[in-house]
Structure formats: C-alpha cells, structure tokens
Amino acid sequence: MKFRTLVAFVGPSVFMMLLFIAAPLVSVLMQSFQVTQPVMQQIEVETCTPGFLTQTCITETKTVPLIDEETGKTQTTTTWVGLQSYRNLLQMPRVWDAISTGQWGNILQIDFWKALRFTLVFTLLTLPMVIGVGLAIALAVNNAVRSLRGPVIFISLLPFIITPVIGSLAIYWLFVGDGIITSLIERWTGNDIAMFAQAWTIELLMYVYQVWHVAPFAFVIFYAGLQTVNMDTLESAVIDGANRWERLRHVIIPHLMPLIIFIALIHLMDTYRAFEVIVGFRSQAHVISLQWLTYDFLTPDDAGNRAISRASASAMLTMIGIVVLLILPLRRTWRDHKGTT
Amino acid sequence: MALKQLALGGAISLIGSAVFADCAFENDVPVKSLSAGFEAWKAVTDAMSECGNFSAELDQEFRKKQPAAFDANPSLYQIGGVSNGTITPLLNAGTIRPLDDLVEKYGQNLAPNQLIKVDGKTMAVAMMVNTQHLMYRDDILSDLGLDVPTTYDDVLAAAKAIKDAGVVDYPVGATMKSGWNIAQDFNNMFAGYGGQFFNADNTTTVNSEAGVKALEMMKALTEYMDPEYLVSDSTYVQQQFQQGKIAMANLWSSRAAAMDDVAESQVVGKVKMAAAPTAMEGGAPATTMWWDGIVIASNIGDDAADAAFRVVMEGLDSDMVTENNDEAIWLIAGYKPTDLAAGVVATATATPAPPAYPSTTQMGLLHTAVGNELPAFFTGERSAEATLAAVTDAYTTAAKEAGILP
Structure with a gap:
C-alpha cells in the first residue's frame, strides 16, 4: 500500500484517538499531580432556619470559599503536589505498619488495596471460567442437531445482549432478602438466607454473574473457530485411535490457541474495569472495585466537594494495572506474530 | 396519586379560563425547576404548573447536577429545590x-419562619421540615404491653420483647445503606450522645467518647435487624414497614404518609409516630432537623426571577397544602397537623431540641468519610476506635485537598 493511501485510511482514526483518548489521558495525568482548591476564608455568619413554628438563629464562624468580585466565580488556586495524591491513595505508612506487625488483613481496610484485591481476584478467577464455559457451549452447539442450533445459539447469546447494569440488577433482585430465589430456597430449607449480608456470598454471586454475562462472547468466537478446524487432521487422529478428549486436547485446543489468547486479552481489559456489578449489587459496604473507587472520588457530596486529584491518581493506577496484566498475553502474541513472519 | 392530579388538572384546564383562579396570574416566562423527587415536591411542582410555562425536573440525584447547572450562565434552571444539606454548594x-x-x-x-436567612439576607424559602423520628407498630406494642420507647435503651428492650414474641421478621429497621444513609444514621446517634462534629479549627472530633458510644448503640440495634441492613435505604425500610416485616424504625417523617397508603401498605392505621428516642439521659432526641425549600438562581434576568418567584408562591400556597396535607410537615399557613405529624412535633419541641443538620463544606466532607469508613465496623473488620480513627484520617485527607485544613 502506498504511504499516502495508508495515511488517508489511518489518519482519521489516529486523529480521533489523539483527541478523545490521548489528550484526556494527558490531562488526567497532569491533574493527578495537581490539587485545585478554592481560596477559603473564615467569616462570622448568622444563619436562621425554621424550628417548628419559631425560627432559630445561630451565629457561627464558617469556612467558605472566596468569591471573585469581577467574575462572580469562586477563586481557586492550583498547586503542583507531586505524588501527594498517590500517597493519599496508597497510604503506604499504614501498609508497612500492617506488614511489620504481621496483621496483613489491615491492608485490606484501605480503600485502594481493598479495591485492588477484589479487582484482581475477580479478573483472574473468572478468566479460566469464561474460557472453559465458552468452549463447552461452543462444543455442545457444534455437536448439536442442525435444527436445534439456531435456537440454542440465540438463547446462549441472550446474557451477552442484556445491558450489564440491567443484568446485575436482575441478579440482585433475584437474590436479595425477599427476592424470588431467596424466598424459594428459604421455603425448601427452612433457613433464613441473606446473600447480601456478607462479602463472600456477594463475591460468589458476582463471579457467577460475570461468567454468565461474558461466556457467550467466548462462545461466539470459539464457535467460529471450530468451523475452521482441519477435518483431515481430525480424521487421522480418529484413525490413530485418539478418543474425544485426546482429539480436544491435541487437535482442537492448539488450533483455537490464538483465539483463547484474544479472548483472554479482551476479558482482562474489560473485567479489570468492573464497575456495574458494584453498583448493581449495591456491594459498596463489602466489596469495591478500582473503577468504582474512581467514580466515588468524582461523585460530589452534599456540599459539592469532589476529590478530583485522587480520582485522577486512582484512574492512572487502574490504567497501569491493566497494562501490567496485558504484558504476558501480549508478549505471547508478539512472539507468535514474529514466528509466522 | 400524581396521575390522578394530572388527569384532574387536564380536566380542569378544559373547563376554561375561570379555573385560572387556581393560579393568580398567567405566567408567560418559561420557568424550570430542579428538585428532589419525593411526594412533597410532586405536590408543590404540580401546583406550580397550574400557572403555565413551567416544567419541573424531579430527580433524587439532583444534588449531583444542581451546583453545575446553577453555575452556568444563564442558569439551566430558575428554581431549585434544596435542603439544609444541599444549599451549601449554591451558597458557597x-x-x-x-x-x-x-x-x-x-x-x-x-x-x-419560612425565610432562611444568611447574614440577614433571605436566601431560600422553606416549605417543610423533615426529620428522622420513631415510627412503631402501635398494635404490636400494645399487644405485648410495651410502652412507646423514649430512649434507645427502651428501643433495645422493646426489640428483645418483640423478637421473643416472634410477631415480625425483624423488630427493628434502619436506613443503614453504606454511604450517605449510614453516615446520617451515625450523625443522628452522635448528636444524640452530645457529640460536636468539629473543633474551631475545622478538625473533626468524631473520634471521641460520643462517637464510640454511638457506634456501639448502632451495633446493638443491628442484632434486631434484617442482616442485609448495609443495603437498606429509606425506601427499603418504608417497604419493610408496609409489608409488616418490621415493628420499629427511626425513619424520615416524609415517609409517614406511605404507611397509610391503601394501595401499597398492609398496615394502614397501625403505624404511629413518636419523637426520636434519646440516646442519653437528659439529652436531645438522637436526630437532626432538616428543612426543604426553594432557591432562585442568580445567573438569570430579573424578569425571569420575578416570574419564577411568583410561580413558587403559587406552588407554596394554602390551596396546595389543603390538598396535600399529609404529604409533609408543611410550614405553610393552612397546614393542620394530624397524627402523622405527632412525631415531628414531639421531636422538634423537645428540650433540649435536636440540632439542625449543619450546612457547611466540612460537614459534606465528614459525611462522605463516615459513610465510606463505617461499614468496616459493622462487618466486624475493625474496632470502633480504629473505625473512628480511619474516619478522622479520611476526613483530614479530604479537607486538606479541599483547602479547609492547612
């Protein structure tokens, strides 16, 4: 391809990526090293609020932001604080303290580490399950009677089509204190069941939800891959006396390997940004993810405060985490790529 | 309810101009409002819309967009619905x-007493007061021969008796969803134990005896709650009441009318209201007083502000109150307190009276810190002292970032 044609094709995409991905990323990186705060002043204020039937007035000293006379906006100052926001987030002194006293569990009481622990376990534990379940469905559909394939494919794809927030809310409503499934199990067993009262049951439901939601994606890819398996190799394996399992192990899986890597890449990227399960399951008290932590910093409180700097730092650390996770599968793809050319 | 009013409004407007008696003037300036979405706001905005050219946005997440929307020039809304918590960023x-x-x-x-004055200037017009007070199942308490609890020790004793009798699933309900709700529950109890939230230099004092006692009392109460209390918000507690699953809760007075809503409630007429229980001998009821009201944007023309205020006055008139008497504890003339208001009146007139929720930047930061750190205490990961130390740390970090602390 001529260089100019290449530029014409790639140009718009590169431009969009610079504008909508690279530029915001640089801005977030800058903000994670800065703190912007209003200029505060202390003033005496008398505030009158309704009691019941009479008014109560109190005079107190309040700390309020200074408003610029000319622009009518709040005056702010921006200072470079280096790694302070990262320090606030990571709280290393408390981590070292927990390690030196041997109370490892205390590390997980710091929001960032708590979120990192869950995000990592959630990502790495669901990965093999998604690949396994996806492959199982693909093999089942591939061996199903032709007339059944259409409906089976449709039904297997449904969880993937449902919007993640709706999917997680649906599971929450099924299993919450007086949900349908909880009530049924309670009737059968006679025990009072509270799935959302402790962390481990919530996490268990989250894993089930994630596999249920993502496995169809793996299934579609694997199913396409299965159509291209070399029939001659399979037949010769049969002639050599290989059973079903051996054929799967030595012919089909090696053939699907690039697809497995591909699915692993996509799954790692997607799941590391877990967010809607936390919101849908209302699990903030027990389980949080890194993406949710960033969102929480950005959410203004009643007084309108947001922690933009810590949110930026947390977003940068999330991105670094994804890059670290992707290094292994990417190296493998790169080696395979070099091997074939 | 709202549908019925809409239909009624539609029918009336068909009859002709004579009905504009409902609204004293015909509004010709477009006016928009942004407020919370509970019943009282529906009643008020419905009444405002009688004047024409008015559109209301009722959104429980209004606090996330209001500061930015009012900061725009011209402001995206002329009228804002606020409470003493959410007026802070607009004032600032x-x-x-x-x-x-x-x-x-x-x-x-x-x-x-409807005029909210800051430094002598009226910045908002209040329409109702709201507070968390004791709601209880009158039938259950009298069946078991129990007095209405006036202190939290009474609540614990009554809860034990109800649990032993086994008449409901869980004796006590509470708005303890992690985040804003559990923090507010703590604020109530902390104030009830005589706690002050801040020192003069803006450092926080939650890590104190009152804080520890508040946490211990909350923990003691959870023994009698649905084990999923960390996901239970006001609506969930309201439904637990309506479905006859709980017998007592310290719940928002704005939820009182729902107990007698025939369409939703299985306990119509059985839920009564009383003052919020006190936490300690001679203390104020363990709760905070709130008001809800309206503000007018500054980034709009004087004509628009004029029209907006006239529309507001129509929304806050006695006709509206007469039609929606039980939806809130109105501060507006024409309101007749019924049994549903008994709890608020008893709470507000108690001596000493409970404090108003402070409208300050620090309180917003502290509220968030408490809401994020408290769950670890209730899941048993952390002691009360360690939790309060963590709240102090989280508040200090946030306050430094916001420029409140040096």
Whole structure:
C-alpha cells in the first residue's frame, strides 16, 4: 500500500484517538499531580432556619470559599503536589505498619488495596471460567442437531445482549432478602438466607454473574473457530485411535490457541474495569472495585466537594494495572506474530 | 396519586379560563425547576404548573447536577429545590440570589419562619421540615404491653420483647445503606450522645467518647435487624414497614404518609409516630432537623426571577397544602397537623431540641468519610476506635485537598 493511501485510511482514526483518548489521558495525568482548591476564608455568619413554628438563629464562624468580585466565580488556586495524591491513595505508612506487625488483613481496610484485591481476584478467577464455559457451549452447539442450533445459539447469546447494569440488577433482585430465589430456597430449607449480608456470598454471586454475562462472547468466537478446524487432521487422529478428549486436547485446543489468547486479552481489559456489578449489587459496604473507587472520588457530596486529584491518581493506577496484566498475553502474541513472519 | 392530579388538572384546564383562579396570574416566562423527587415536591411542582410555562425536573440525584447547572450562565434552571444539606454548594458559589425584594413584593402569605436567612439576607424559602423520628407498630406494642420507647435503651428492650414474641421478621429497621444513609444514621446517634462534629479549627472530633458510644448503640440495634441492613435505604425500610416485616424504625417523617397508603401498605392505621428516642439521659432526641425549600438562581434576568418567584408562591400556597396535607410537615399557613405529624412535633419541641443538620463544606466532607469508613465496623473488620480513627484520617485527607485544613 502506498504511504499516502495508508495515511488517508489511518489518519482519521489516529486523529480521533489523539483527541478523545490521548489528550484526556494527558490531562488526567497532569491533574493527578495537581490539587485545585478554592481560596477559603473564615467569616462570622448568622444563619436562621425554621424550628417548628419559631425560627432559630445561630451565629457561627464558617469556612467558605472566596468569591471573585469581577467574575462572580469562586477563586481557586492550583498547586503542583507531586505524588501527594498517590500517597493519599496508597497510604503506604499504614501498609508497612500492617506488614511489620504481621496483621496483613489491615491492608485490606484501605480503600485502594481493598479495591485492588477484589479487582484482581475477580479478573483472574473468572478468566479460566469464561474460557472453559465458552468452549463447552461452543462444543455442545457444534455437536448439536442442525435444527436445534439456531435456537440454542440465540438463547446462549441472550446474557451477552442484556445491558450489564440491567443484568446485575436482575441478579440482585433475584437474590436479595425477599427476592424470588431467596424466598424459594428459604421455603425448601427452612433457613433464613441473606446473600447480601456478607462479602463472600456477594463475591460468589458476582463471579457467577460475570461468567454468565461474558461466556457467550467466548462462545461466539470459539464457535467460529471450530468451523475452521482441519477435518483431515481430525480424521487421522480418529484413525490413530485418539478418543474425544485426546482429539480436544491435541487437535482442537492448539488450533483455537490464538483465539483463547484474544479472548483472554479482551476479558482482562474489560473485567479489570468492573464497575456495574458494584453498583448493581449495591456491594459498596463489602466489596469495591478500582473503577468504582474512581467514580466515588468524582461523585460530589452534599456540599459539592469532589476529590478530583485522587480520582485522577486512582484512574492512572487502574490504567497501569491493566497494562501490567496485558504484558504476558501480549508478549505471547508478539512472539507468535514474529514466528509466522 | 400524581396521575390522578394530572388527569384532574387536564380536566380542569378544559373547563376554561375561570379555573385560572387556581393560579393568580398567567405566567408567560418559561420557568424550570430542579428538585428532589419525593411526594412533597410532586405536590408543590404540580401546583406550580397550574400557572403555565413551567416544567419541573424531579430527580433524587439532583444534588449531583444542581451546583453545575446553577453555575452556568444563564442558569439551566430558575428554581431549585434544596435542603439544609444541599444549599451549601449554591451558597458557597454565590449562584443563588437574595430574595428579600421578591419576598416584599409577592411574599405576603409567607410565615416569618419560612425565610432562611444568611447574614440577614433571605436566601431560600422553606416549605417543610423533615426529620428522622420513631415510627412503631402501635398494635404490636400494645399487644405485648410495651410502652412507646423514649430512649434507645427502651428501643433495645422493646426489640428483645418483640423478637421473643416472634410477631415480625425483624423488630427493628434502619436506613443503614453504606454511604450517605449510614453516615446520617451515625450523625443522628452522635448528636444524640452530645457529640460536636468539629473543633474551631475545622478538625473533626468524631473520634471521641460520643462517637464510640454511638457506634456501639448502632451495633446493638443491628442484632434486631434484617442482616442485609448495609443495603437498606429509606425506601427499603418504608417497604419493610408496609409489608409488616418490621415493628420499629427511626425513619424520615416524609415517609409517614406511605404507611397509610391503601394501595401499597398492609398496615394502614397501625403505624404511629413518636419523637426520636434519646440516646442519653437528659439529652436531645438522637436526630437532626432538616428543612426543604426553594432557591432562585442568580445567573438569570430579573424578569425571569420575578416570574419564577411568583410561580413558587403559587406552588407554596394554602390551596396546595389543603390538598396535600399529609404529604409533609408543611410550614405553610393552612397546614393542620394530624397524627402523622405527632412525631415531628414531639421531636422538634423537645428540650433540649435536636440540632439542625449543619450546612457547611466540612460537614459534606465528614459525611462522605463516615459513610465510606463505617461499614468496616459493622462487618466486624475493625474496632470502633480504629473505625473512628480511619474516619478522622479520611476526613483530614479530604479537607486538606479541599483547602479547609492547612
């Protein structure tokens, strides 16, 4: 391809990526090293609020932001604080303290580490399950009677089509204190069941939800891959006396390997940004993810405060985490790529 | 309810101009409002819309967009619905206007205690008070021969008796969803134990005896709650009441009318209201007082502000109150307190009286810190002292970032 044609094709995409991905990323990186705060002043204020039937007035000293006379906006100052926001987030002194006293569990009481622990376990534990379940469905559909394939494919794809927030809310409503499934199990067993009262049951439901939601994606890819398996190799394996399992192990899986890597890449990227399960399951008290932590910093409180700097730092650390996770599968793809050319 | 009113409004407007008696004037300036979405706001905005050219946005997440929307020039809304918690960012940014001249022109019917004054200037017009107070199942308590609890020790004793009798699933309900709700529950209890939230230099004092006692009392109460209390918000507690699953809760008075809603409730007429219980001998009821009201944006023309305020006055008139008497504890003339208001009146007139929720930047930061750190105490990961130390740390970090602490 001529260089100019290449530029014409790639140009718009590169431009969009610079504008909508690279530029915001640089801005977030800058903000994670800065703190912007209003200029505060202390003033005496008398505030009158309704009691019941009479008014109560109190005079107190309040700390309020200074408003610029000319622009009518709040005056702010921006200072470079280096790694302070990262320090606030990571709280290393408390981590070292927990390690030196041997109370490892205390590390997980710091929001960032708590979120990192869950995000990592959630990502790495669901990965093999998604690949396994996806492959199982693909093999089942591939061996199903032709007339059944259409409906089976449709039904297997449904969880993937449902919007993640709706999917997680649906599971929450099924299993919450007086949900349908909880009530049924309670009737059968006679025990009072509270799935959302402790962390481990919530996490268990989250894993089930994630596999249920993502496995169809793996299934579609694997199913396409299965159509291209070399029939001659399979037949010769049969002639050599290989059973079903051996054929799967030595012919089909090696053939699907690039697809497995591909699915692993996509799954790692997607799941590391877990967010809607936390919101849908209302699990903030027990389980949080890194993406949710960033969102929480950005959410203004009643007084309108947001922690933009810590949110930026947390977003940068999330991105670094994804890059670290992707290094292994990417190296493998790169080696395979070099091997074939 | 709202549908019925809409249908009624539609029918009336068909009859013709005579009905504009409902609204004293015909509004020709487009006016928009942004407020919370509970029943009282529905009633008020429905009444406002009788004047025409008015559209209301009722959104429980309004607090996330209001500061930015009012900061725009021109402001995206002329009218804002606020409470003593959510007025803070608007006051701080100067995006709401003083209303004194408008009150003088159009506010003849306002009672003096409706005017929220900051440094002598009227910045908001309050329409109702709200507080968390004790709601209880009258039938259960009298069946078991129990007095209405007036202290939290009484609540614990009554809860034990109800649990032993096994008449409901869980004796106690509470708005303890992690985040804003559990923090508010703590604020109530902390104030009930005589706690002050801040020192003069803006450092926080939650890590104190009152804080520890508050946490211990909350923990003691959870023994009698649905084990999923960390996901239970006001609506969930309201439904637990309506479905006859709980017998007592310290719940928002704005939820009282729902107990007698025949369409939803299985316990119509059985839920009664009383003052919020006290936490300690001679203390104030363990709760905070809130008001809800309206503000007018400063980034709009004087004509628009004029029209907006007149529309507001129509929404806050006695006709609206007569039609929606039980939806809130109105501060507006014409309100007749019924049994549903008994709890609020008893709470507000108690001596010593409970404090108003402080409208300050620090309180917003502390509220968030408490809401994020408290769950670890209730899941058993952390002691009360360690939890309060963590709250102090989280608040200090956030306050430094916000410029409140050096």
